[in-house]
Amino acid sequence: xxxxxxxxxxxxxxxxxxxxxxxxxxxxxxxxxxxxxxxxxxxxxxxxxxxxxxxxxxxxxxxxxxxxxxxxxxxxxxxxxxxxxxxxxxxxxxxxxxxxxxxxxxxxxxxxxxxxxxxxxxxxxxxxxxxxxxxxxxxxxxxxxxxxxxxxxxxxxxxxxxxxxxxxxxxxxxxxxxxxxxxxxxxxxxxxxxxxxxxxxxxxxxxxxxxxxxxxxxxxxxxxxxxxxxxxxxxxxxxxxxxxxxxxxxxxxxxxxxxxxxxxxxxxxxxxxxxxxxxxxxxxxxxxxxxxxxxxxxxxxxxxxxxxxxxxxxxxxxxxxxxxxxxxxxxxxxxxxxxxxxxxxxxxxxxxxxxxxxxxxxxxxxxxxxxxxxxxxxxxxxxxxxxxxxxxxxxxxxxxxxxxxxxxxxxxxxxxxxxxxxxxxxxxxxxxxxxxxxxxxxxxxxxxxxxxxxxxxxxxxxxxxxxxxxxxxxxxxxxxxxxxxxxxxxxxxxxxxxxxxxxxxxxxxxxxxxxxxxxxxxxxxxxxxxxxxxxxxxxxxxxxxxxxxxxxxxxxxxxxxxxxxxxxxxxxxxxxxxxxxxxxxxxxxxxxxxxxxxxxxxxxxxxxxxxxxxxxxxxxxxxxxxxxxxxxxxxxxxxxxxxxxxxxxxxxxxxxxxxxxxxxxxxxxxxxxxxxxxxxxxxxxxxxxxxxx
Numbered sequence: 001x002x003x004x005x006x007x008x009x010x011x012x013x014x015x016x017x018x019x020x021x022x023x024x025x026x027x028x029x030x031x032x033x034x035x036x037x038x039x040x041x042x043x044x045x046x047x048x049x050x051x052x053x054x055x056x057x058x059x060x061x062x063x064x065x066x067x068x069x070x071x072x073x074x075x076x077x078x079x080x081x082x083x084x085x086x087x088x089x090x091x092x093x094x095x096x097x098x099x100x101x102x103x104x105x106x107x108x109x110x111x112x113x114x115x116x117x118x119x120x121x122x123x124x125x126x127x128x129x130x131x132x133x134x135x136x137x138x139x140x141x142x143x144x145x146x147x148x149x150x151x152x153x154x155x156x157x158x159x160x161x162x163x164x165x166x167x168x169x170x171x172x173x174x175x176x177x178x179x180x181x182x183x184x185x186x187x188x189x190x191x192x193x194x195x196x197x198x199x200x201x202x203x204x205x206x207x208x209x210x211x212x213x214x215x216x217x218x219x220x221x222x223x224x225x226x227x228x229x230x231x232x233x234x235x236x237x238x239x240x241x242x243x244x245x246x247x248x249x250x251x252x253x254x255x256x257x258x259x260x261x262x263x264x265x266x267x268x269x270x271x272x273x274x275x276x277x278x279x280x281x282x283x284x285x286x287x288x289x290x291x292x293x294x295x296x297x298x299x300x301x302x303x304x305x306x307x308x309x310x311x312x313x314x315x316x317x318x319x320x321x322x323x324x325x326x327x328x329x330x331x332x333x334x335x336x337x338x339x340x341x342x343x344x345x346x347x348x349x350x351x352x353x354x355x356x357x358x359x360x361x362x363x364x365x366x367x368x369x370x371x372x373x374x375x376x377x378x379x380x381x382x383x384x385x386x387x388x389x390x391x392x393x394x395x396x397x398x399x400x401x402x403x404x405x406x407x408x409x410x411x412x413x414x415x416x417x418x419x420x421x422x423x424x425x426x427x428x429x430x431x432x433x434x435x436x437x438x439x440x441x442x443x444x445x446x447x448x449x450x451x452x453x454x455x456x457x458x459x460x461x462x463x464x465x466x467x468x469x470x471x472x473x474x475x476x477x478x479x480x481x482x483x484x485x486x487x488x489x490x491x492x493x494x495x496x497x498x499x500x501x502x503x504x505x506x507x508x509x510x511x512x513x514x515x516x517x518x519x520x521x522x523x524x525x526x527x528x529x530x531x532x533x534x535x536x537x538x539x540x541x542x543x544x545x546x547x548x549x550x551x552x553x554x555x556x557x558x559x560x561x562x563x564x565x566x567x568x569x570x571x572x573x574x575x576x577x578x579x580x581x582x583x584x585x586x587x588x589x590x591x592x593x594x595x596x597x598x599x600x601x602x603x604x605x606x607x608x609x610x611x612x613x614x615x616x617x618x619x620x621x622x623x624x625x626x627x628x629x630x631x632x633x634x635x636x637x638x639x640x641x642x643x644x645x646x647x648x649x650x651x652x653x654x655x656x657x658x659x660x661x662x663x664x665x666x667x668x669x670x671x672x673x674x675x676x677x678x679x680x681x682x683x684x685x686x687x688x689x690x691x692x693x
Contacts, residue, residue: 001112001113001116001117002109002112002113003109003110003113003349004023004106004109004110006042006043006044007029007034007044008023008024008025008026008029009021009022009023009024009034009038009042009345010022010024010029010032010034010035010038011035011037011038011041011073011079011345013073013074013075013077013079014075015075015394016394016395016420016421016422017075017077017357017359017360017391017394017395017419017420017421017422018341018356018420018422019073019079019341019356019357019359020340020341020343021340021343021344021345021350023104023106036048036070036071037070037071037073037079040070040071041079041080041081041344041345041346041347042345042346042347043346043347048067048070048655048656048657049066049067049655049656050654050655051063051066051654051655051656053654054649054652057645057649057686057687058373058686058687060648060649060652060686061373061375061682061683061684061685061686061687062375063652063655063656064652064656064657064658064679064682064683064686065370065373065375065381065656065679065683066656067655067656067657067679068366068656068657068676068679068680068683069381069384071676071679072384072387072388074387075387075390075391075394076363076386076387076388076389076390076391076392077359077360077362077363077388077391077395078359078362078363078366078676079357079359080357080358080362080675080676081344081346081351081353081673081675082344082353082354082355082357082358082672082673082674082675083344083351083352083353083354083672083673084129084130084131084354084663084665084670084671084672084673085128085129085354085670085672086115086118086126086127086128086129086130086132086138086142087126087128087137087138087141087142088311088312088342088351088352088353088354089111089114089115089142089145089350089351089352090115090141090142090144090145091141091181091311091312091315091352092311092315092339092342092343092352093111093144093145093148093149094141094144094145094148094181094184094185094315095315095316095318095319096339097148097185097224098184098185098224098319098322099318099319099322099327099332100327101318101336101339103148103149107343107350108149108150110345110349110350111145111149111349111350111351112146112149112150112151112349113348113349113350114346114348114349114350114351115142115145115146115349116146116157117348117349118130118348119142119157119160119161120133120134120164123160123164124157124160124161124163124164125138125139125142125161125164125165126138126139126141126142126161128260128670129663129670129671129672130663130671130673131604131663131671132670132671133257134164134168134257135168135255135257135258136165136168136169136170136171136173136174136175136178136255136257136258137174137175137177137178137258139161139164139165139168140165140171140174140178140182140237141178141181142161143158143161143162143165143236143237144185144187144233144237146158146161147229147232147233147236148229153232153236162236165237166239168255168257169239169255170237170238170239170240171187171188171237171238172238172239172245172250172253173253173254173255173258174255174258175254175258176193176194176196179192179193179250180193180196180214180217180218182237183221183223184217184222184223184224184319185223185224185230185233186223186224186225186226186230187230187233187234187237187242188247189245189247190218190221190223191247191248192245192247192248192250192251193218193251194251194252194271194274194275195218195271195274195275195277195278196211196214196215196217196218197215197218197219197274197277197278197289198212198215198216198218198219198286198289198290198292198293203482203498203499203500204477204498204499204500204501205309205425205476205477205478205501206309206310206313206477206498207498207499208408209300209308209309209310209313210310210312210313210316212293212296212297212300213293213297213313213316213317213319213320214316215289215290215293216290216293216294216297216320217316217319217320219286219289219290219293220290220323222319222320222323251271251275252268252271260495260496260608260669261495261496266485294320294324296406296407297317297320297321298331299401299402299403299406299407300313300317300407301317301321301331301334301335302402303401303402303404303407303409303424304422304423304424304425305338305422305423305424306331306334306335306337306338307338307341307356307420307422307423307424309355309423309425310354310355311342311352311353311354311355311356314335314338314339314342317335318332318335318336318339321335341356341357342355342356354667354672355418355419355423356419356420356422356423357419357420358418358419358674358676359391359395359419359420360392360395360416360417360418360419360420360430360433360434361418361419361430361433362674362676362680363388363391363392363437364392364416364430364433364434364436364437365433365676365680366388366676366679366680367385367388367389367392367437367440367441368433368436368437368440368684369680369681369683369684369687370384370385370683371385371440371441371444371445372440372684372687372688373683373684373686373687373688374687375683375687376444376445377445382447385441385445385448386447386448388437388441389438389441389442389448389449389451390451392416392434392437392438392441392452393438393451393452394421395416395417395420395421395434396414396415396416396421396434396452396456396460397412397413397414397415397416397417397421397424397426398413398414398421399412399413400412400413401424409478410426410463410466410467410478410479411462411463411466412424412425412426412463413459413462413463414431414456414457414458414459414460414461414462414463415427415430415431415434415460415463416430416431416433416434416435416460417430418430425477426463426477427476427477428464428467428474428475428476428477428507428510428511429474429476429504429506429507429510429511431460431463431464431514432464432507432510432511432513432514433510433514434460435457435460435461435464435514435517435518436510436513436514436517438452438457439457439514439517439518439520439521440517443520443521454522457518457522458522458525458526460514461515461518461525461526461530462526464511464514464515465526465529465530465533466479467479467511468511468533468536468537469503471503471536471540471543472508472536472537472538472539472540473503473504473505473507473508473537473540473544474503474504474507474508474511474537475501475502475503475504475507476501476502476504476507477501478501479501480500480501480502480503481500481501482499482500482501483500484500484502487499487500495668495669495670496668496669497554497668497669498668502554503540503544504554504555504562505541505544505551505552505553505562505565505566506553506554506555506556506561506562506565508537508540508541508569509541509565509566509568509569510565510569511537512534512537512538512541512569512572512573513568513569513572515530515533515534516534516572516573518530534573538570538573541566541569541570541582542582545566545582545585545586546559548589548612549563549585549586549587549588549589549590550562550563550586550589550590550612551563551565551566551586552607552610553565553607553666554607554666554667555665555666555667556625556664556665556666556674557602557603557604557606557607557622557662557663557664557665557666557671558602558604558606558607558612558666559589559593559602559606559612560590560593560600560602560622560625560626560629561622561625563586563589563590563625563626563629564625564626564628564629564632566586566629567583567586567587567629567630567632567633568628568629568632570582570583570633571583571632571633571634576633576634577633577634577635577636578634578636583633584633586629586633587629587630587633587635590626590629590630591630591635591637591640593612593614593626594626594640594643594644595614595618597618597643597647598618598623598640598643598644598646598647599618599619599620599622599623599644599647599648600618600619600622600623600625600626600644601614601615601616601617601618601619601622601623601662602614602615602619602622603615604663604666604671607666607669608669615662617661617662618647619661619662620647620648620651620658620661620678620682621661621662621664621677621678621681621682622662623644623647623648624648624681624682624684624685625681626644627641627644627645627648627685628681628684628685628688631685631688645685645686648682648685648686649686652682657679658678658679658682659678660673660675660678661678664677664678665677
């Protein structure tokens with residue numbers, strides 16, 4: 001596939017943490033030489049120092065950070081890809097087509113390259129994510145995107161993918177979310193959807209942010225103007241003539257290859273009732289609901305500086321703003337300017353990230369690793385840590401969202417988001433990591449100023465304490481607001497555990513770690529409450545352990561990931577292999593999963609099945625997860641730990657880097673890429689490894 005001149009791409013960052021890729025004119029590139037960061041992520045050759053084979057684990061860690069430090073941006077954060085969900089880019093392209101936003105030629109070329117690179121090499125289709133089998137959802141959306149981007153229907157890529165789509169029965173079997181997008185594009189009829197009523201909008205924060213604009217679009221039956229391309233797509237996507245389809249009979253049609261979350265009897269009953277509701281007189285209730293929806297949409301736009309919570313919500317908000325306020329409106333122009341925030345250029349082309357980055361998350365983790373290792377004491381690393389502190393200072397949220405109670409939001413003053421302050425959504429473990437990183441930077445290092453005052457740190461504590469659920473656990477964005485029964489009303493059909501907030505061992509452990517660290521330096525603030533919250537949270541961790549000894553991870557893969565968080569947390573509260581049956585059971589579980597080569601490798605399918613499933617190969621990141629847990633738990637046998645360390649050191653290149661070997665993360669049973677993990681966790685692990693060198 002055609003590619004752009006990769007030497008002309010530049011990554012622009014600013015003090016807020018915003019990171020955007022730009023394609024420069026030939027006369028501009030002379031004034032802006034391509035940096036190491038840009039060359040590395042694009043996949044171009046980049047000069048880096050090489051090291052002799054390390055003699056100790058600490059030397060290997062030092063070499064690793066010497067390389068990773070080169071990927072820190074000028075404003076202090078580490079920039080990298082956060083994606084892996086292949087359907088995000090098609091949603092962006094479909095939105096731009098419907099709203100007539102021009103697609104820059106450089107984007108067009110590189111997005112085509114990305115989508116074709118991620119097609120299944122056997123059948124030519126696409127799944128939900130890069131590790132997924134081909135589905136109607138993924139194949140239909142990517143096919144449409146490539147047609148919009150200019151690939152002809154008789155192109156070999158299109159013939160192969162269309163053949164697979166037709167073998168699946170065509171786009172008729174696409175899940176509800178896909179039906180929605182096809183209806184917006186006018187290649188599917190709104191009568192073929194079960195309702196997305198705007199009257200319902202109180203779900204988990206991500207689902208709420210997505211269903212709010214979906215409800216608006218459904219309520220207004222928004223559809224693109226018919227164009228020659230849309231007319232052709234109507235014929236290409238189906239196995240029967242478009243005009244002959246009985247749309248009302250397709251509402252519950254779902255291809256078996258897409259069936260991740262089966263429709264429950266309760267959902268079917270609910271859909272039946274909603275379809276009746278749609279044909280009854282509503283006495284202007286629909287108009288009131290639509291008006292309220294758009295008022296909340298406008299508030300969400302303002303509260304996130306037109307970023308929205310994620311790229312899916314972003315595309316939907318662009319659609320709504322286009323149809324309500326028009327293409328010349330200020331709101332729509334602000335939306336257009338922020339589309340670029342979700343794009344990332346990698347070695348395979350341009351992709352769309354799930355959020356506008358992972359700036360805070362990766363930076364806070366890196367800080368904790370580098371300080372614990374002792375590498376932060378090296379004068380050569382002082383500037384890196386100072387820049388990181390400056391970024392953490394600027395990225396802390398300093399105000400509540402406008403009308404936040406009306407928006408079903410909580411207090412955010414003192415919190416940190418997953419990415420940047422502009423995005424503005426508090427996440428429990430992000431706030432906890434941000435707090436812990438700042439406390440370490442400002443109290444453990446002699447050369448850093450107190451940029452973040454005690455008052456601001458106490459505000460973070462206030463936010464965290466208010467997030468605990470009744471059983472002691474912590475969710476992601478907010479407290480649990482609805483019953484788990486709501487999961488039986490999962491309208492999407494492709495993601496699980498998305499209807500309401502849930503407790504997570506990883507989030508709970510991160511909050512406990514932050515509370516523990518805060519009490520060291522500020523023992524006089526809300527002492528009794530912190531103690532009570534901590535006690536309940538520890539009990540939650542004990543209760544959430546699986547029978548086999550591990551903890552289920554919802555944000556990383558999977559049992560190895562969550563077990564690392566929990567055992568490291570329990571260590572801070574005095575629990576180890578010797579004195580805690582919980583920790584002993586957790587360590588024994590990890591040891592039972594060690595591979596013959598000394599490493600660990602876990603498949604993302606563990607997250608889907610909720611049972612541990614080995615990956616065929618050991619992985620650097622997964623091995624680091626397991627070893628960090630074993631060391632924190634003070635596992636008494638040194639040999640398994642030594643073998644794991646040897647595997648990680650053997651995978652390190654002379655430059656100090658590690659190459660990616662498997663996806664690291666998960667969200668709602670889909671894999672996501674945490675590109676920085678292959679540096680952060682091996683470095684962190686290796687500096688703890690001194691007793692086993």
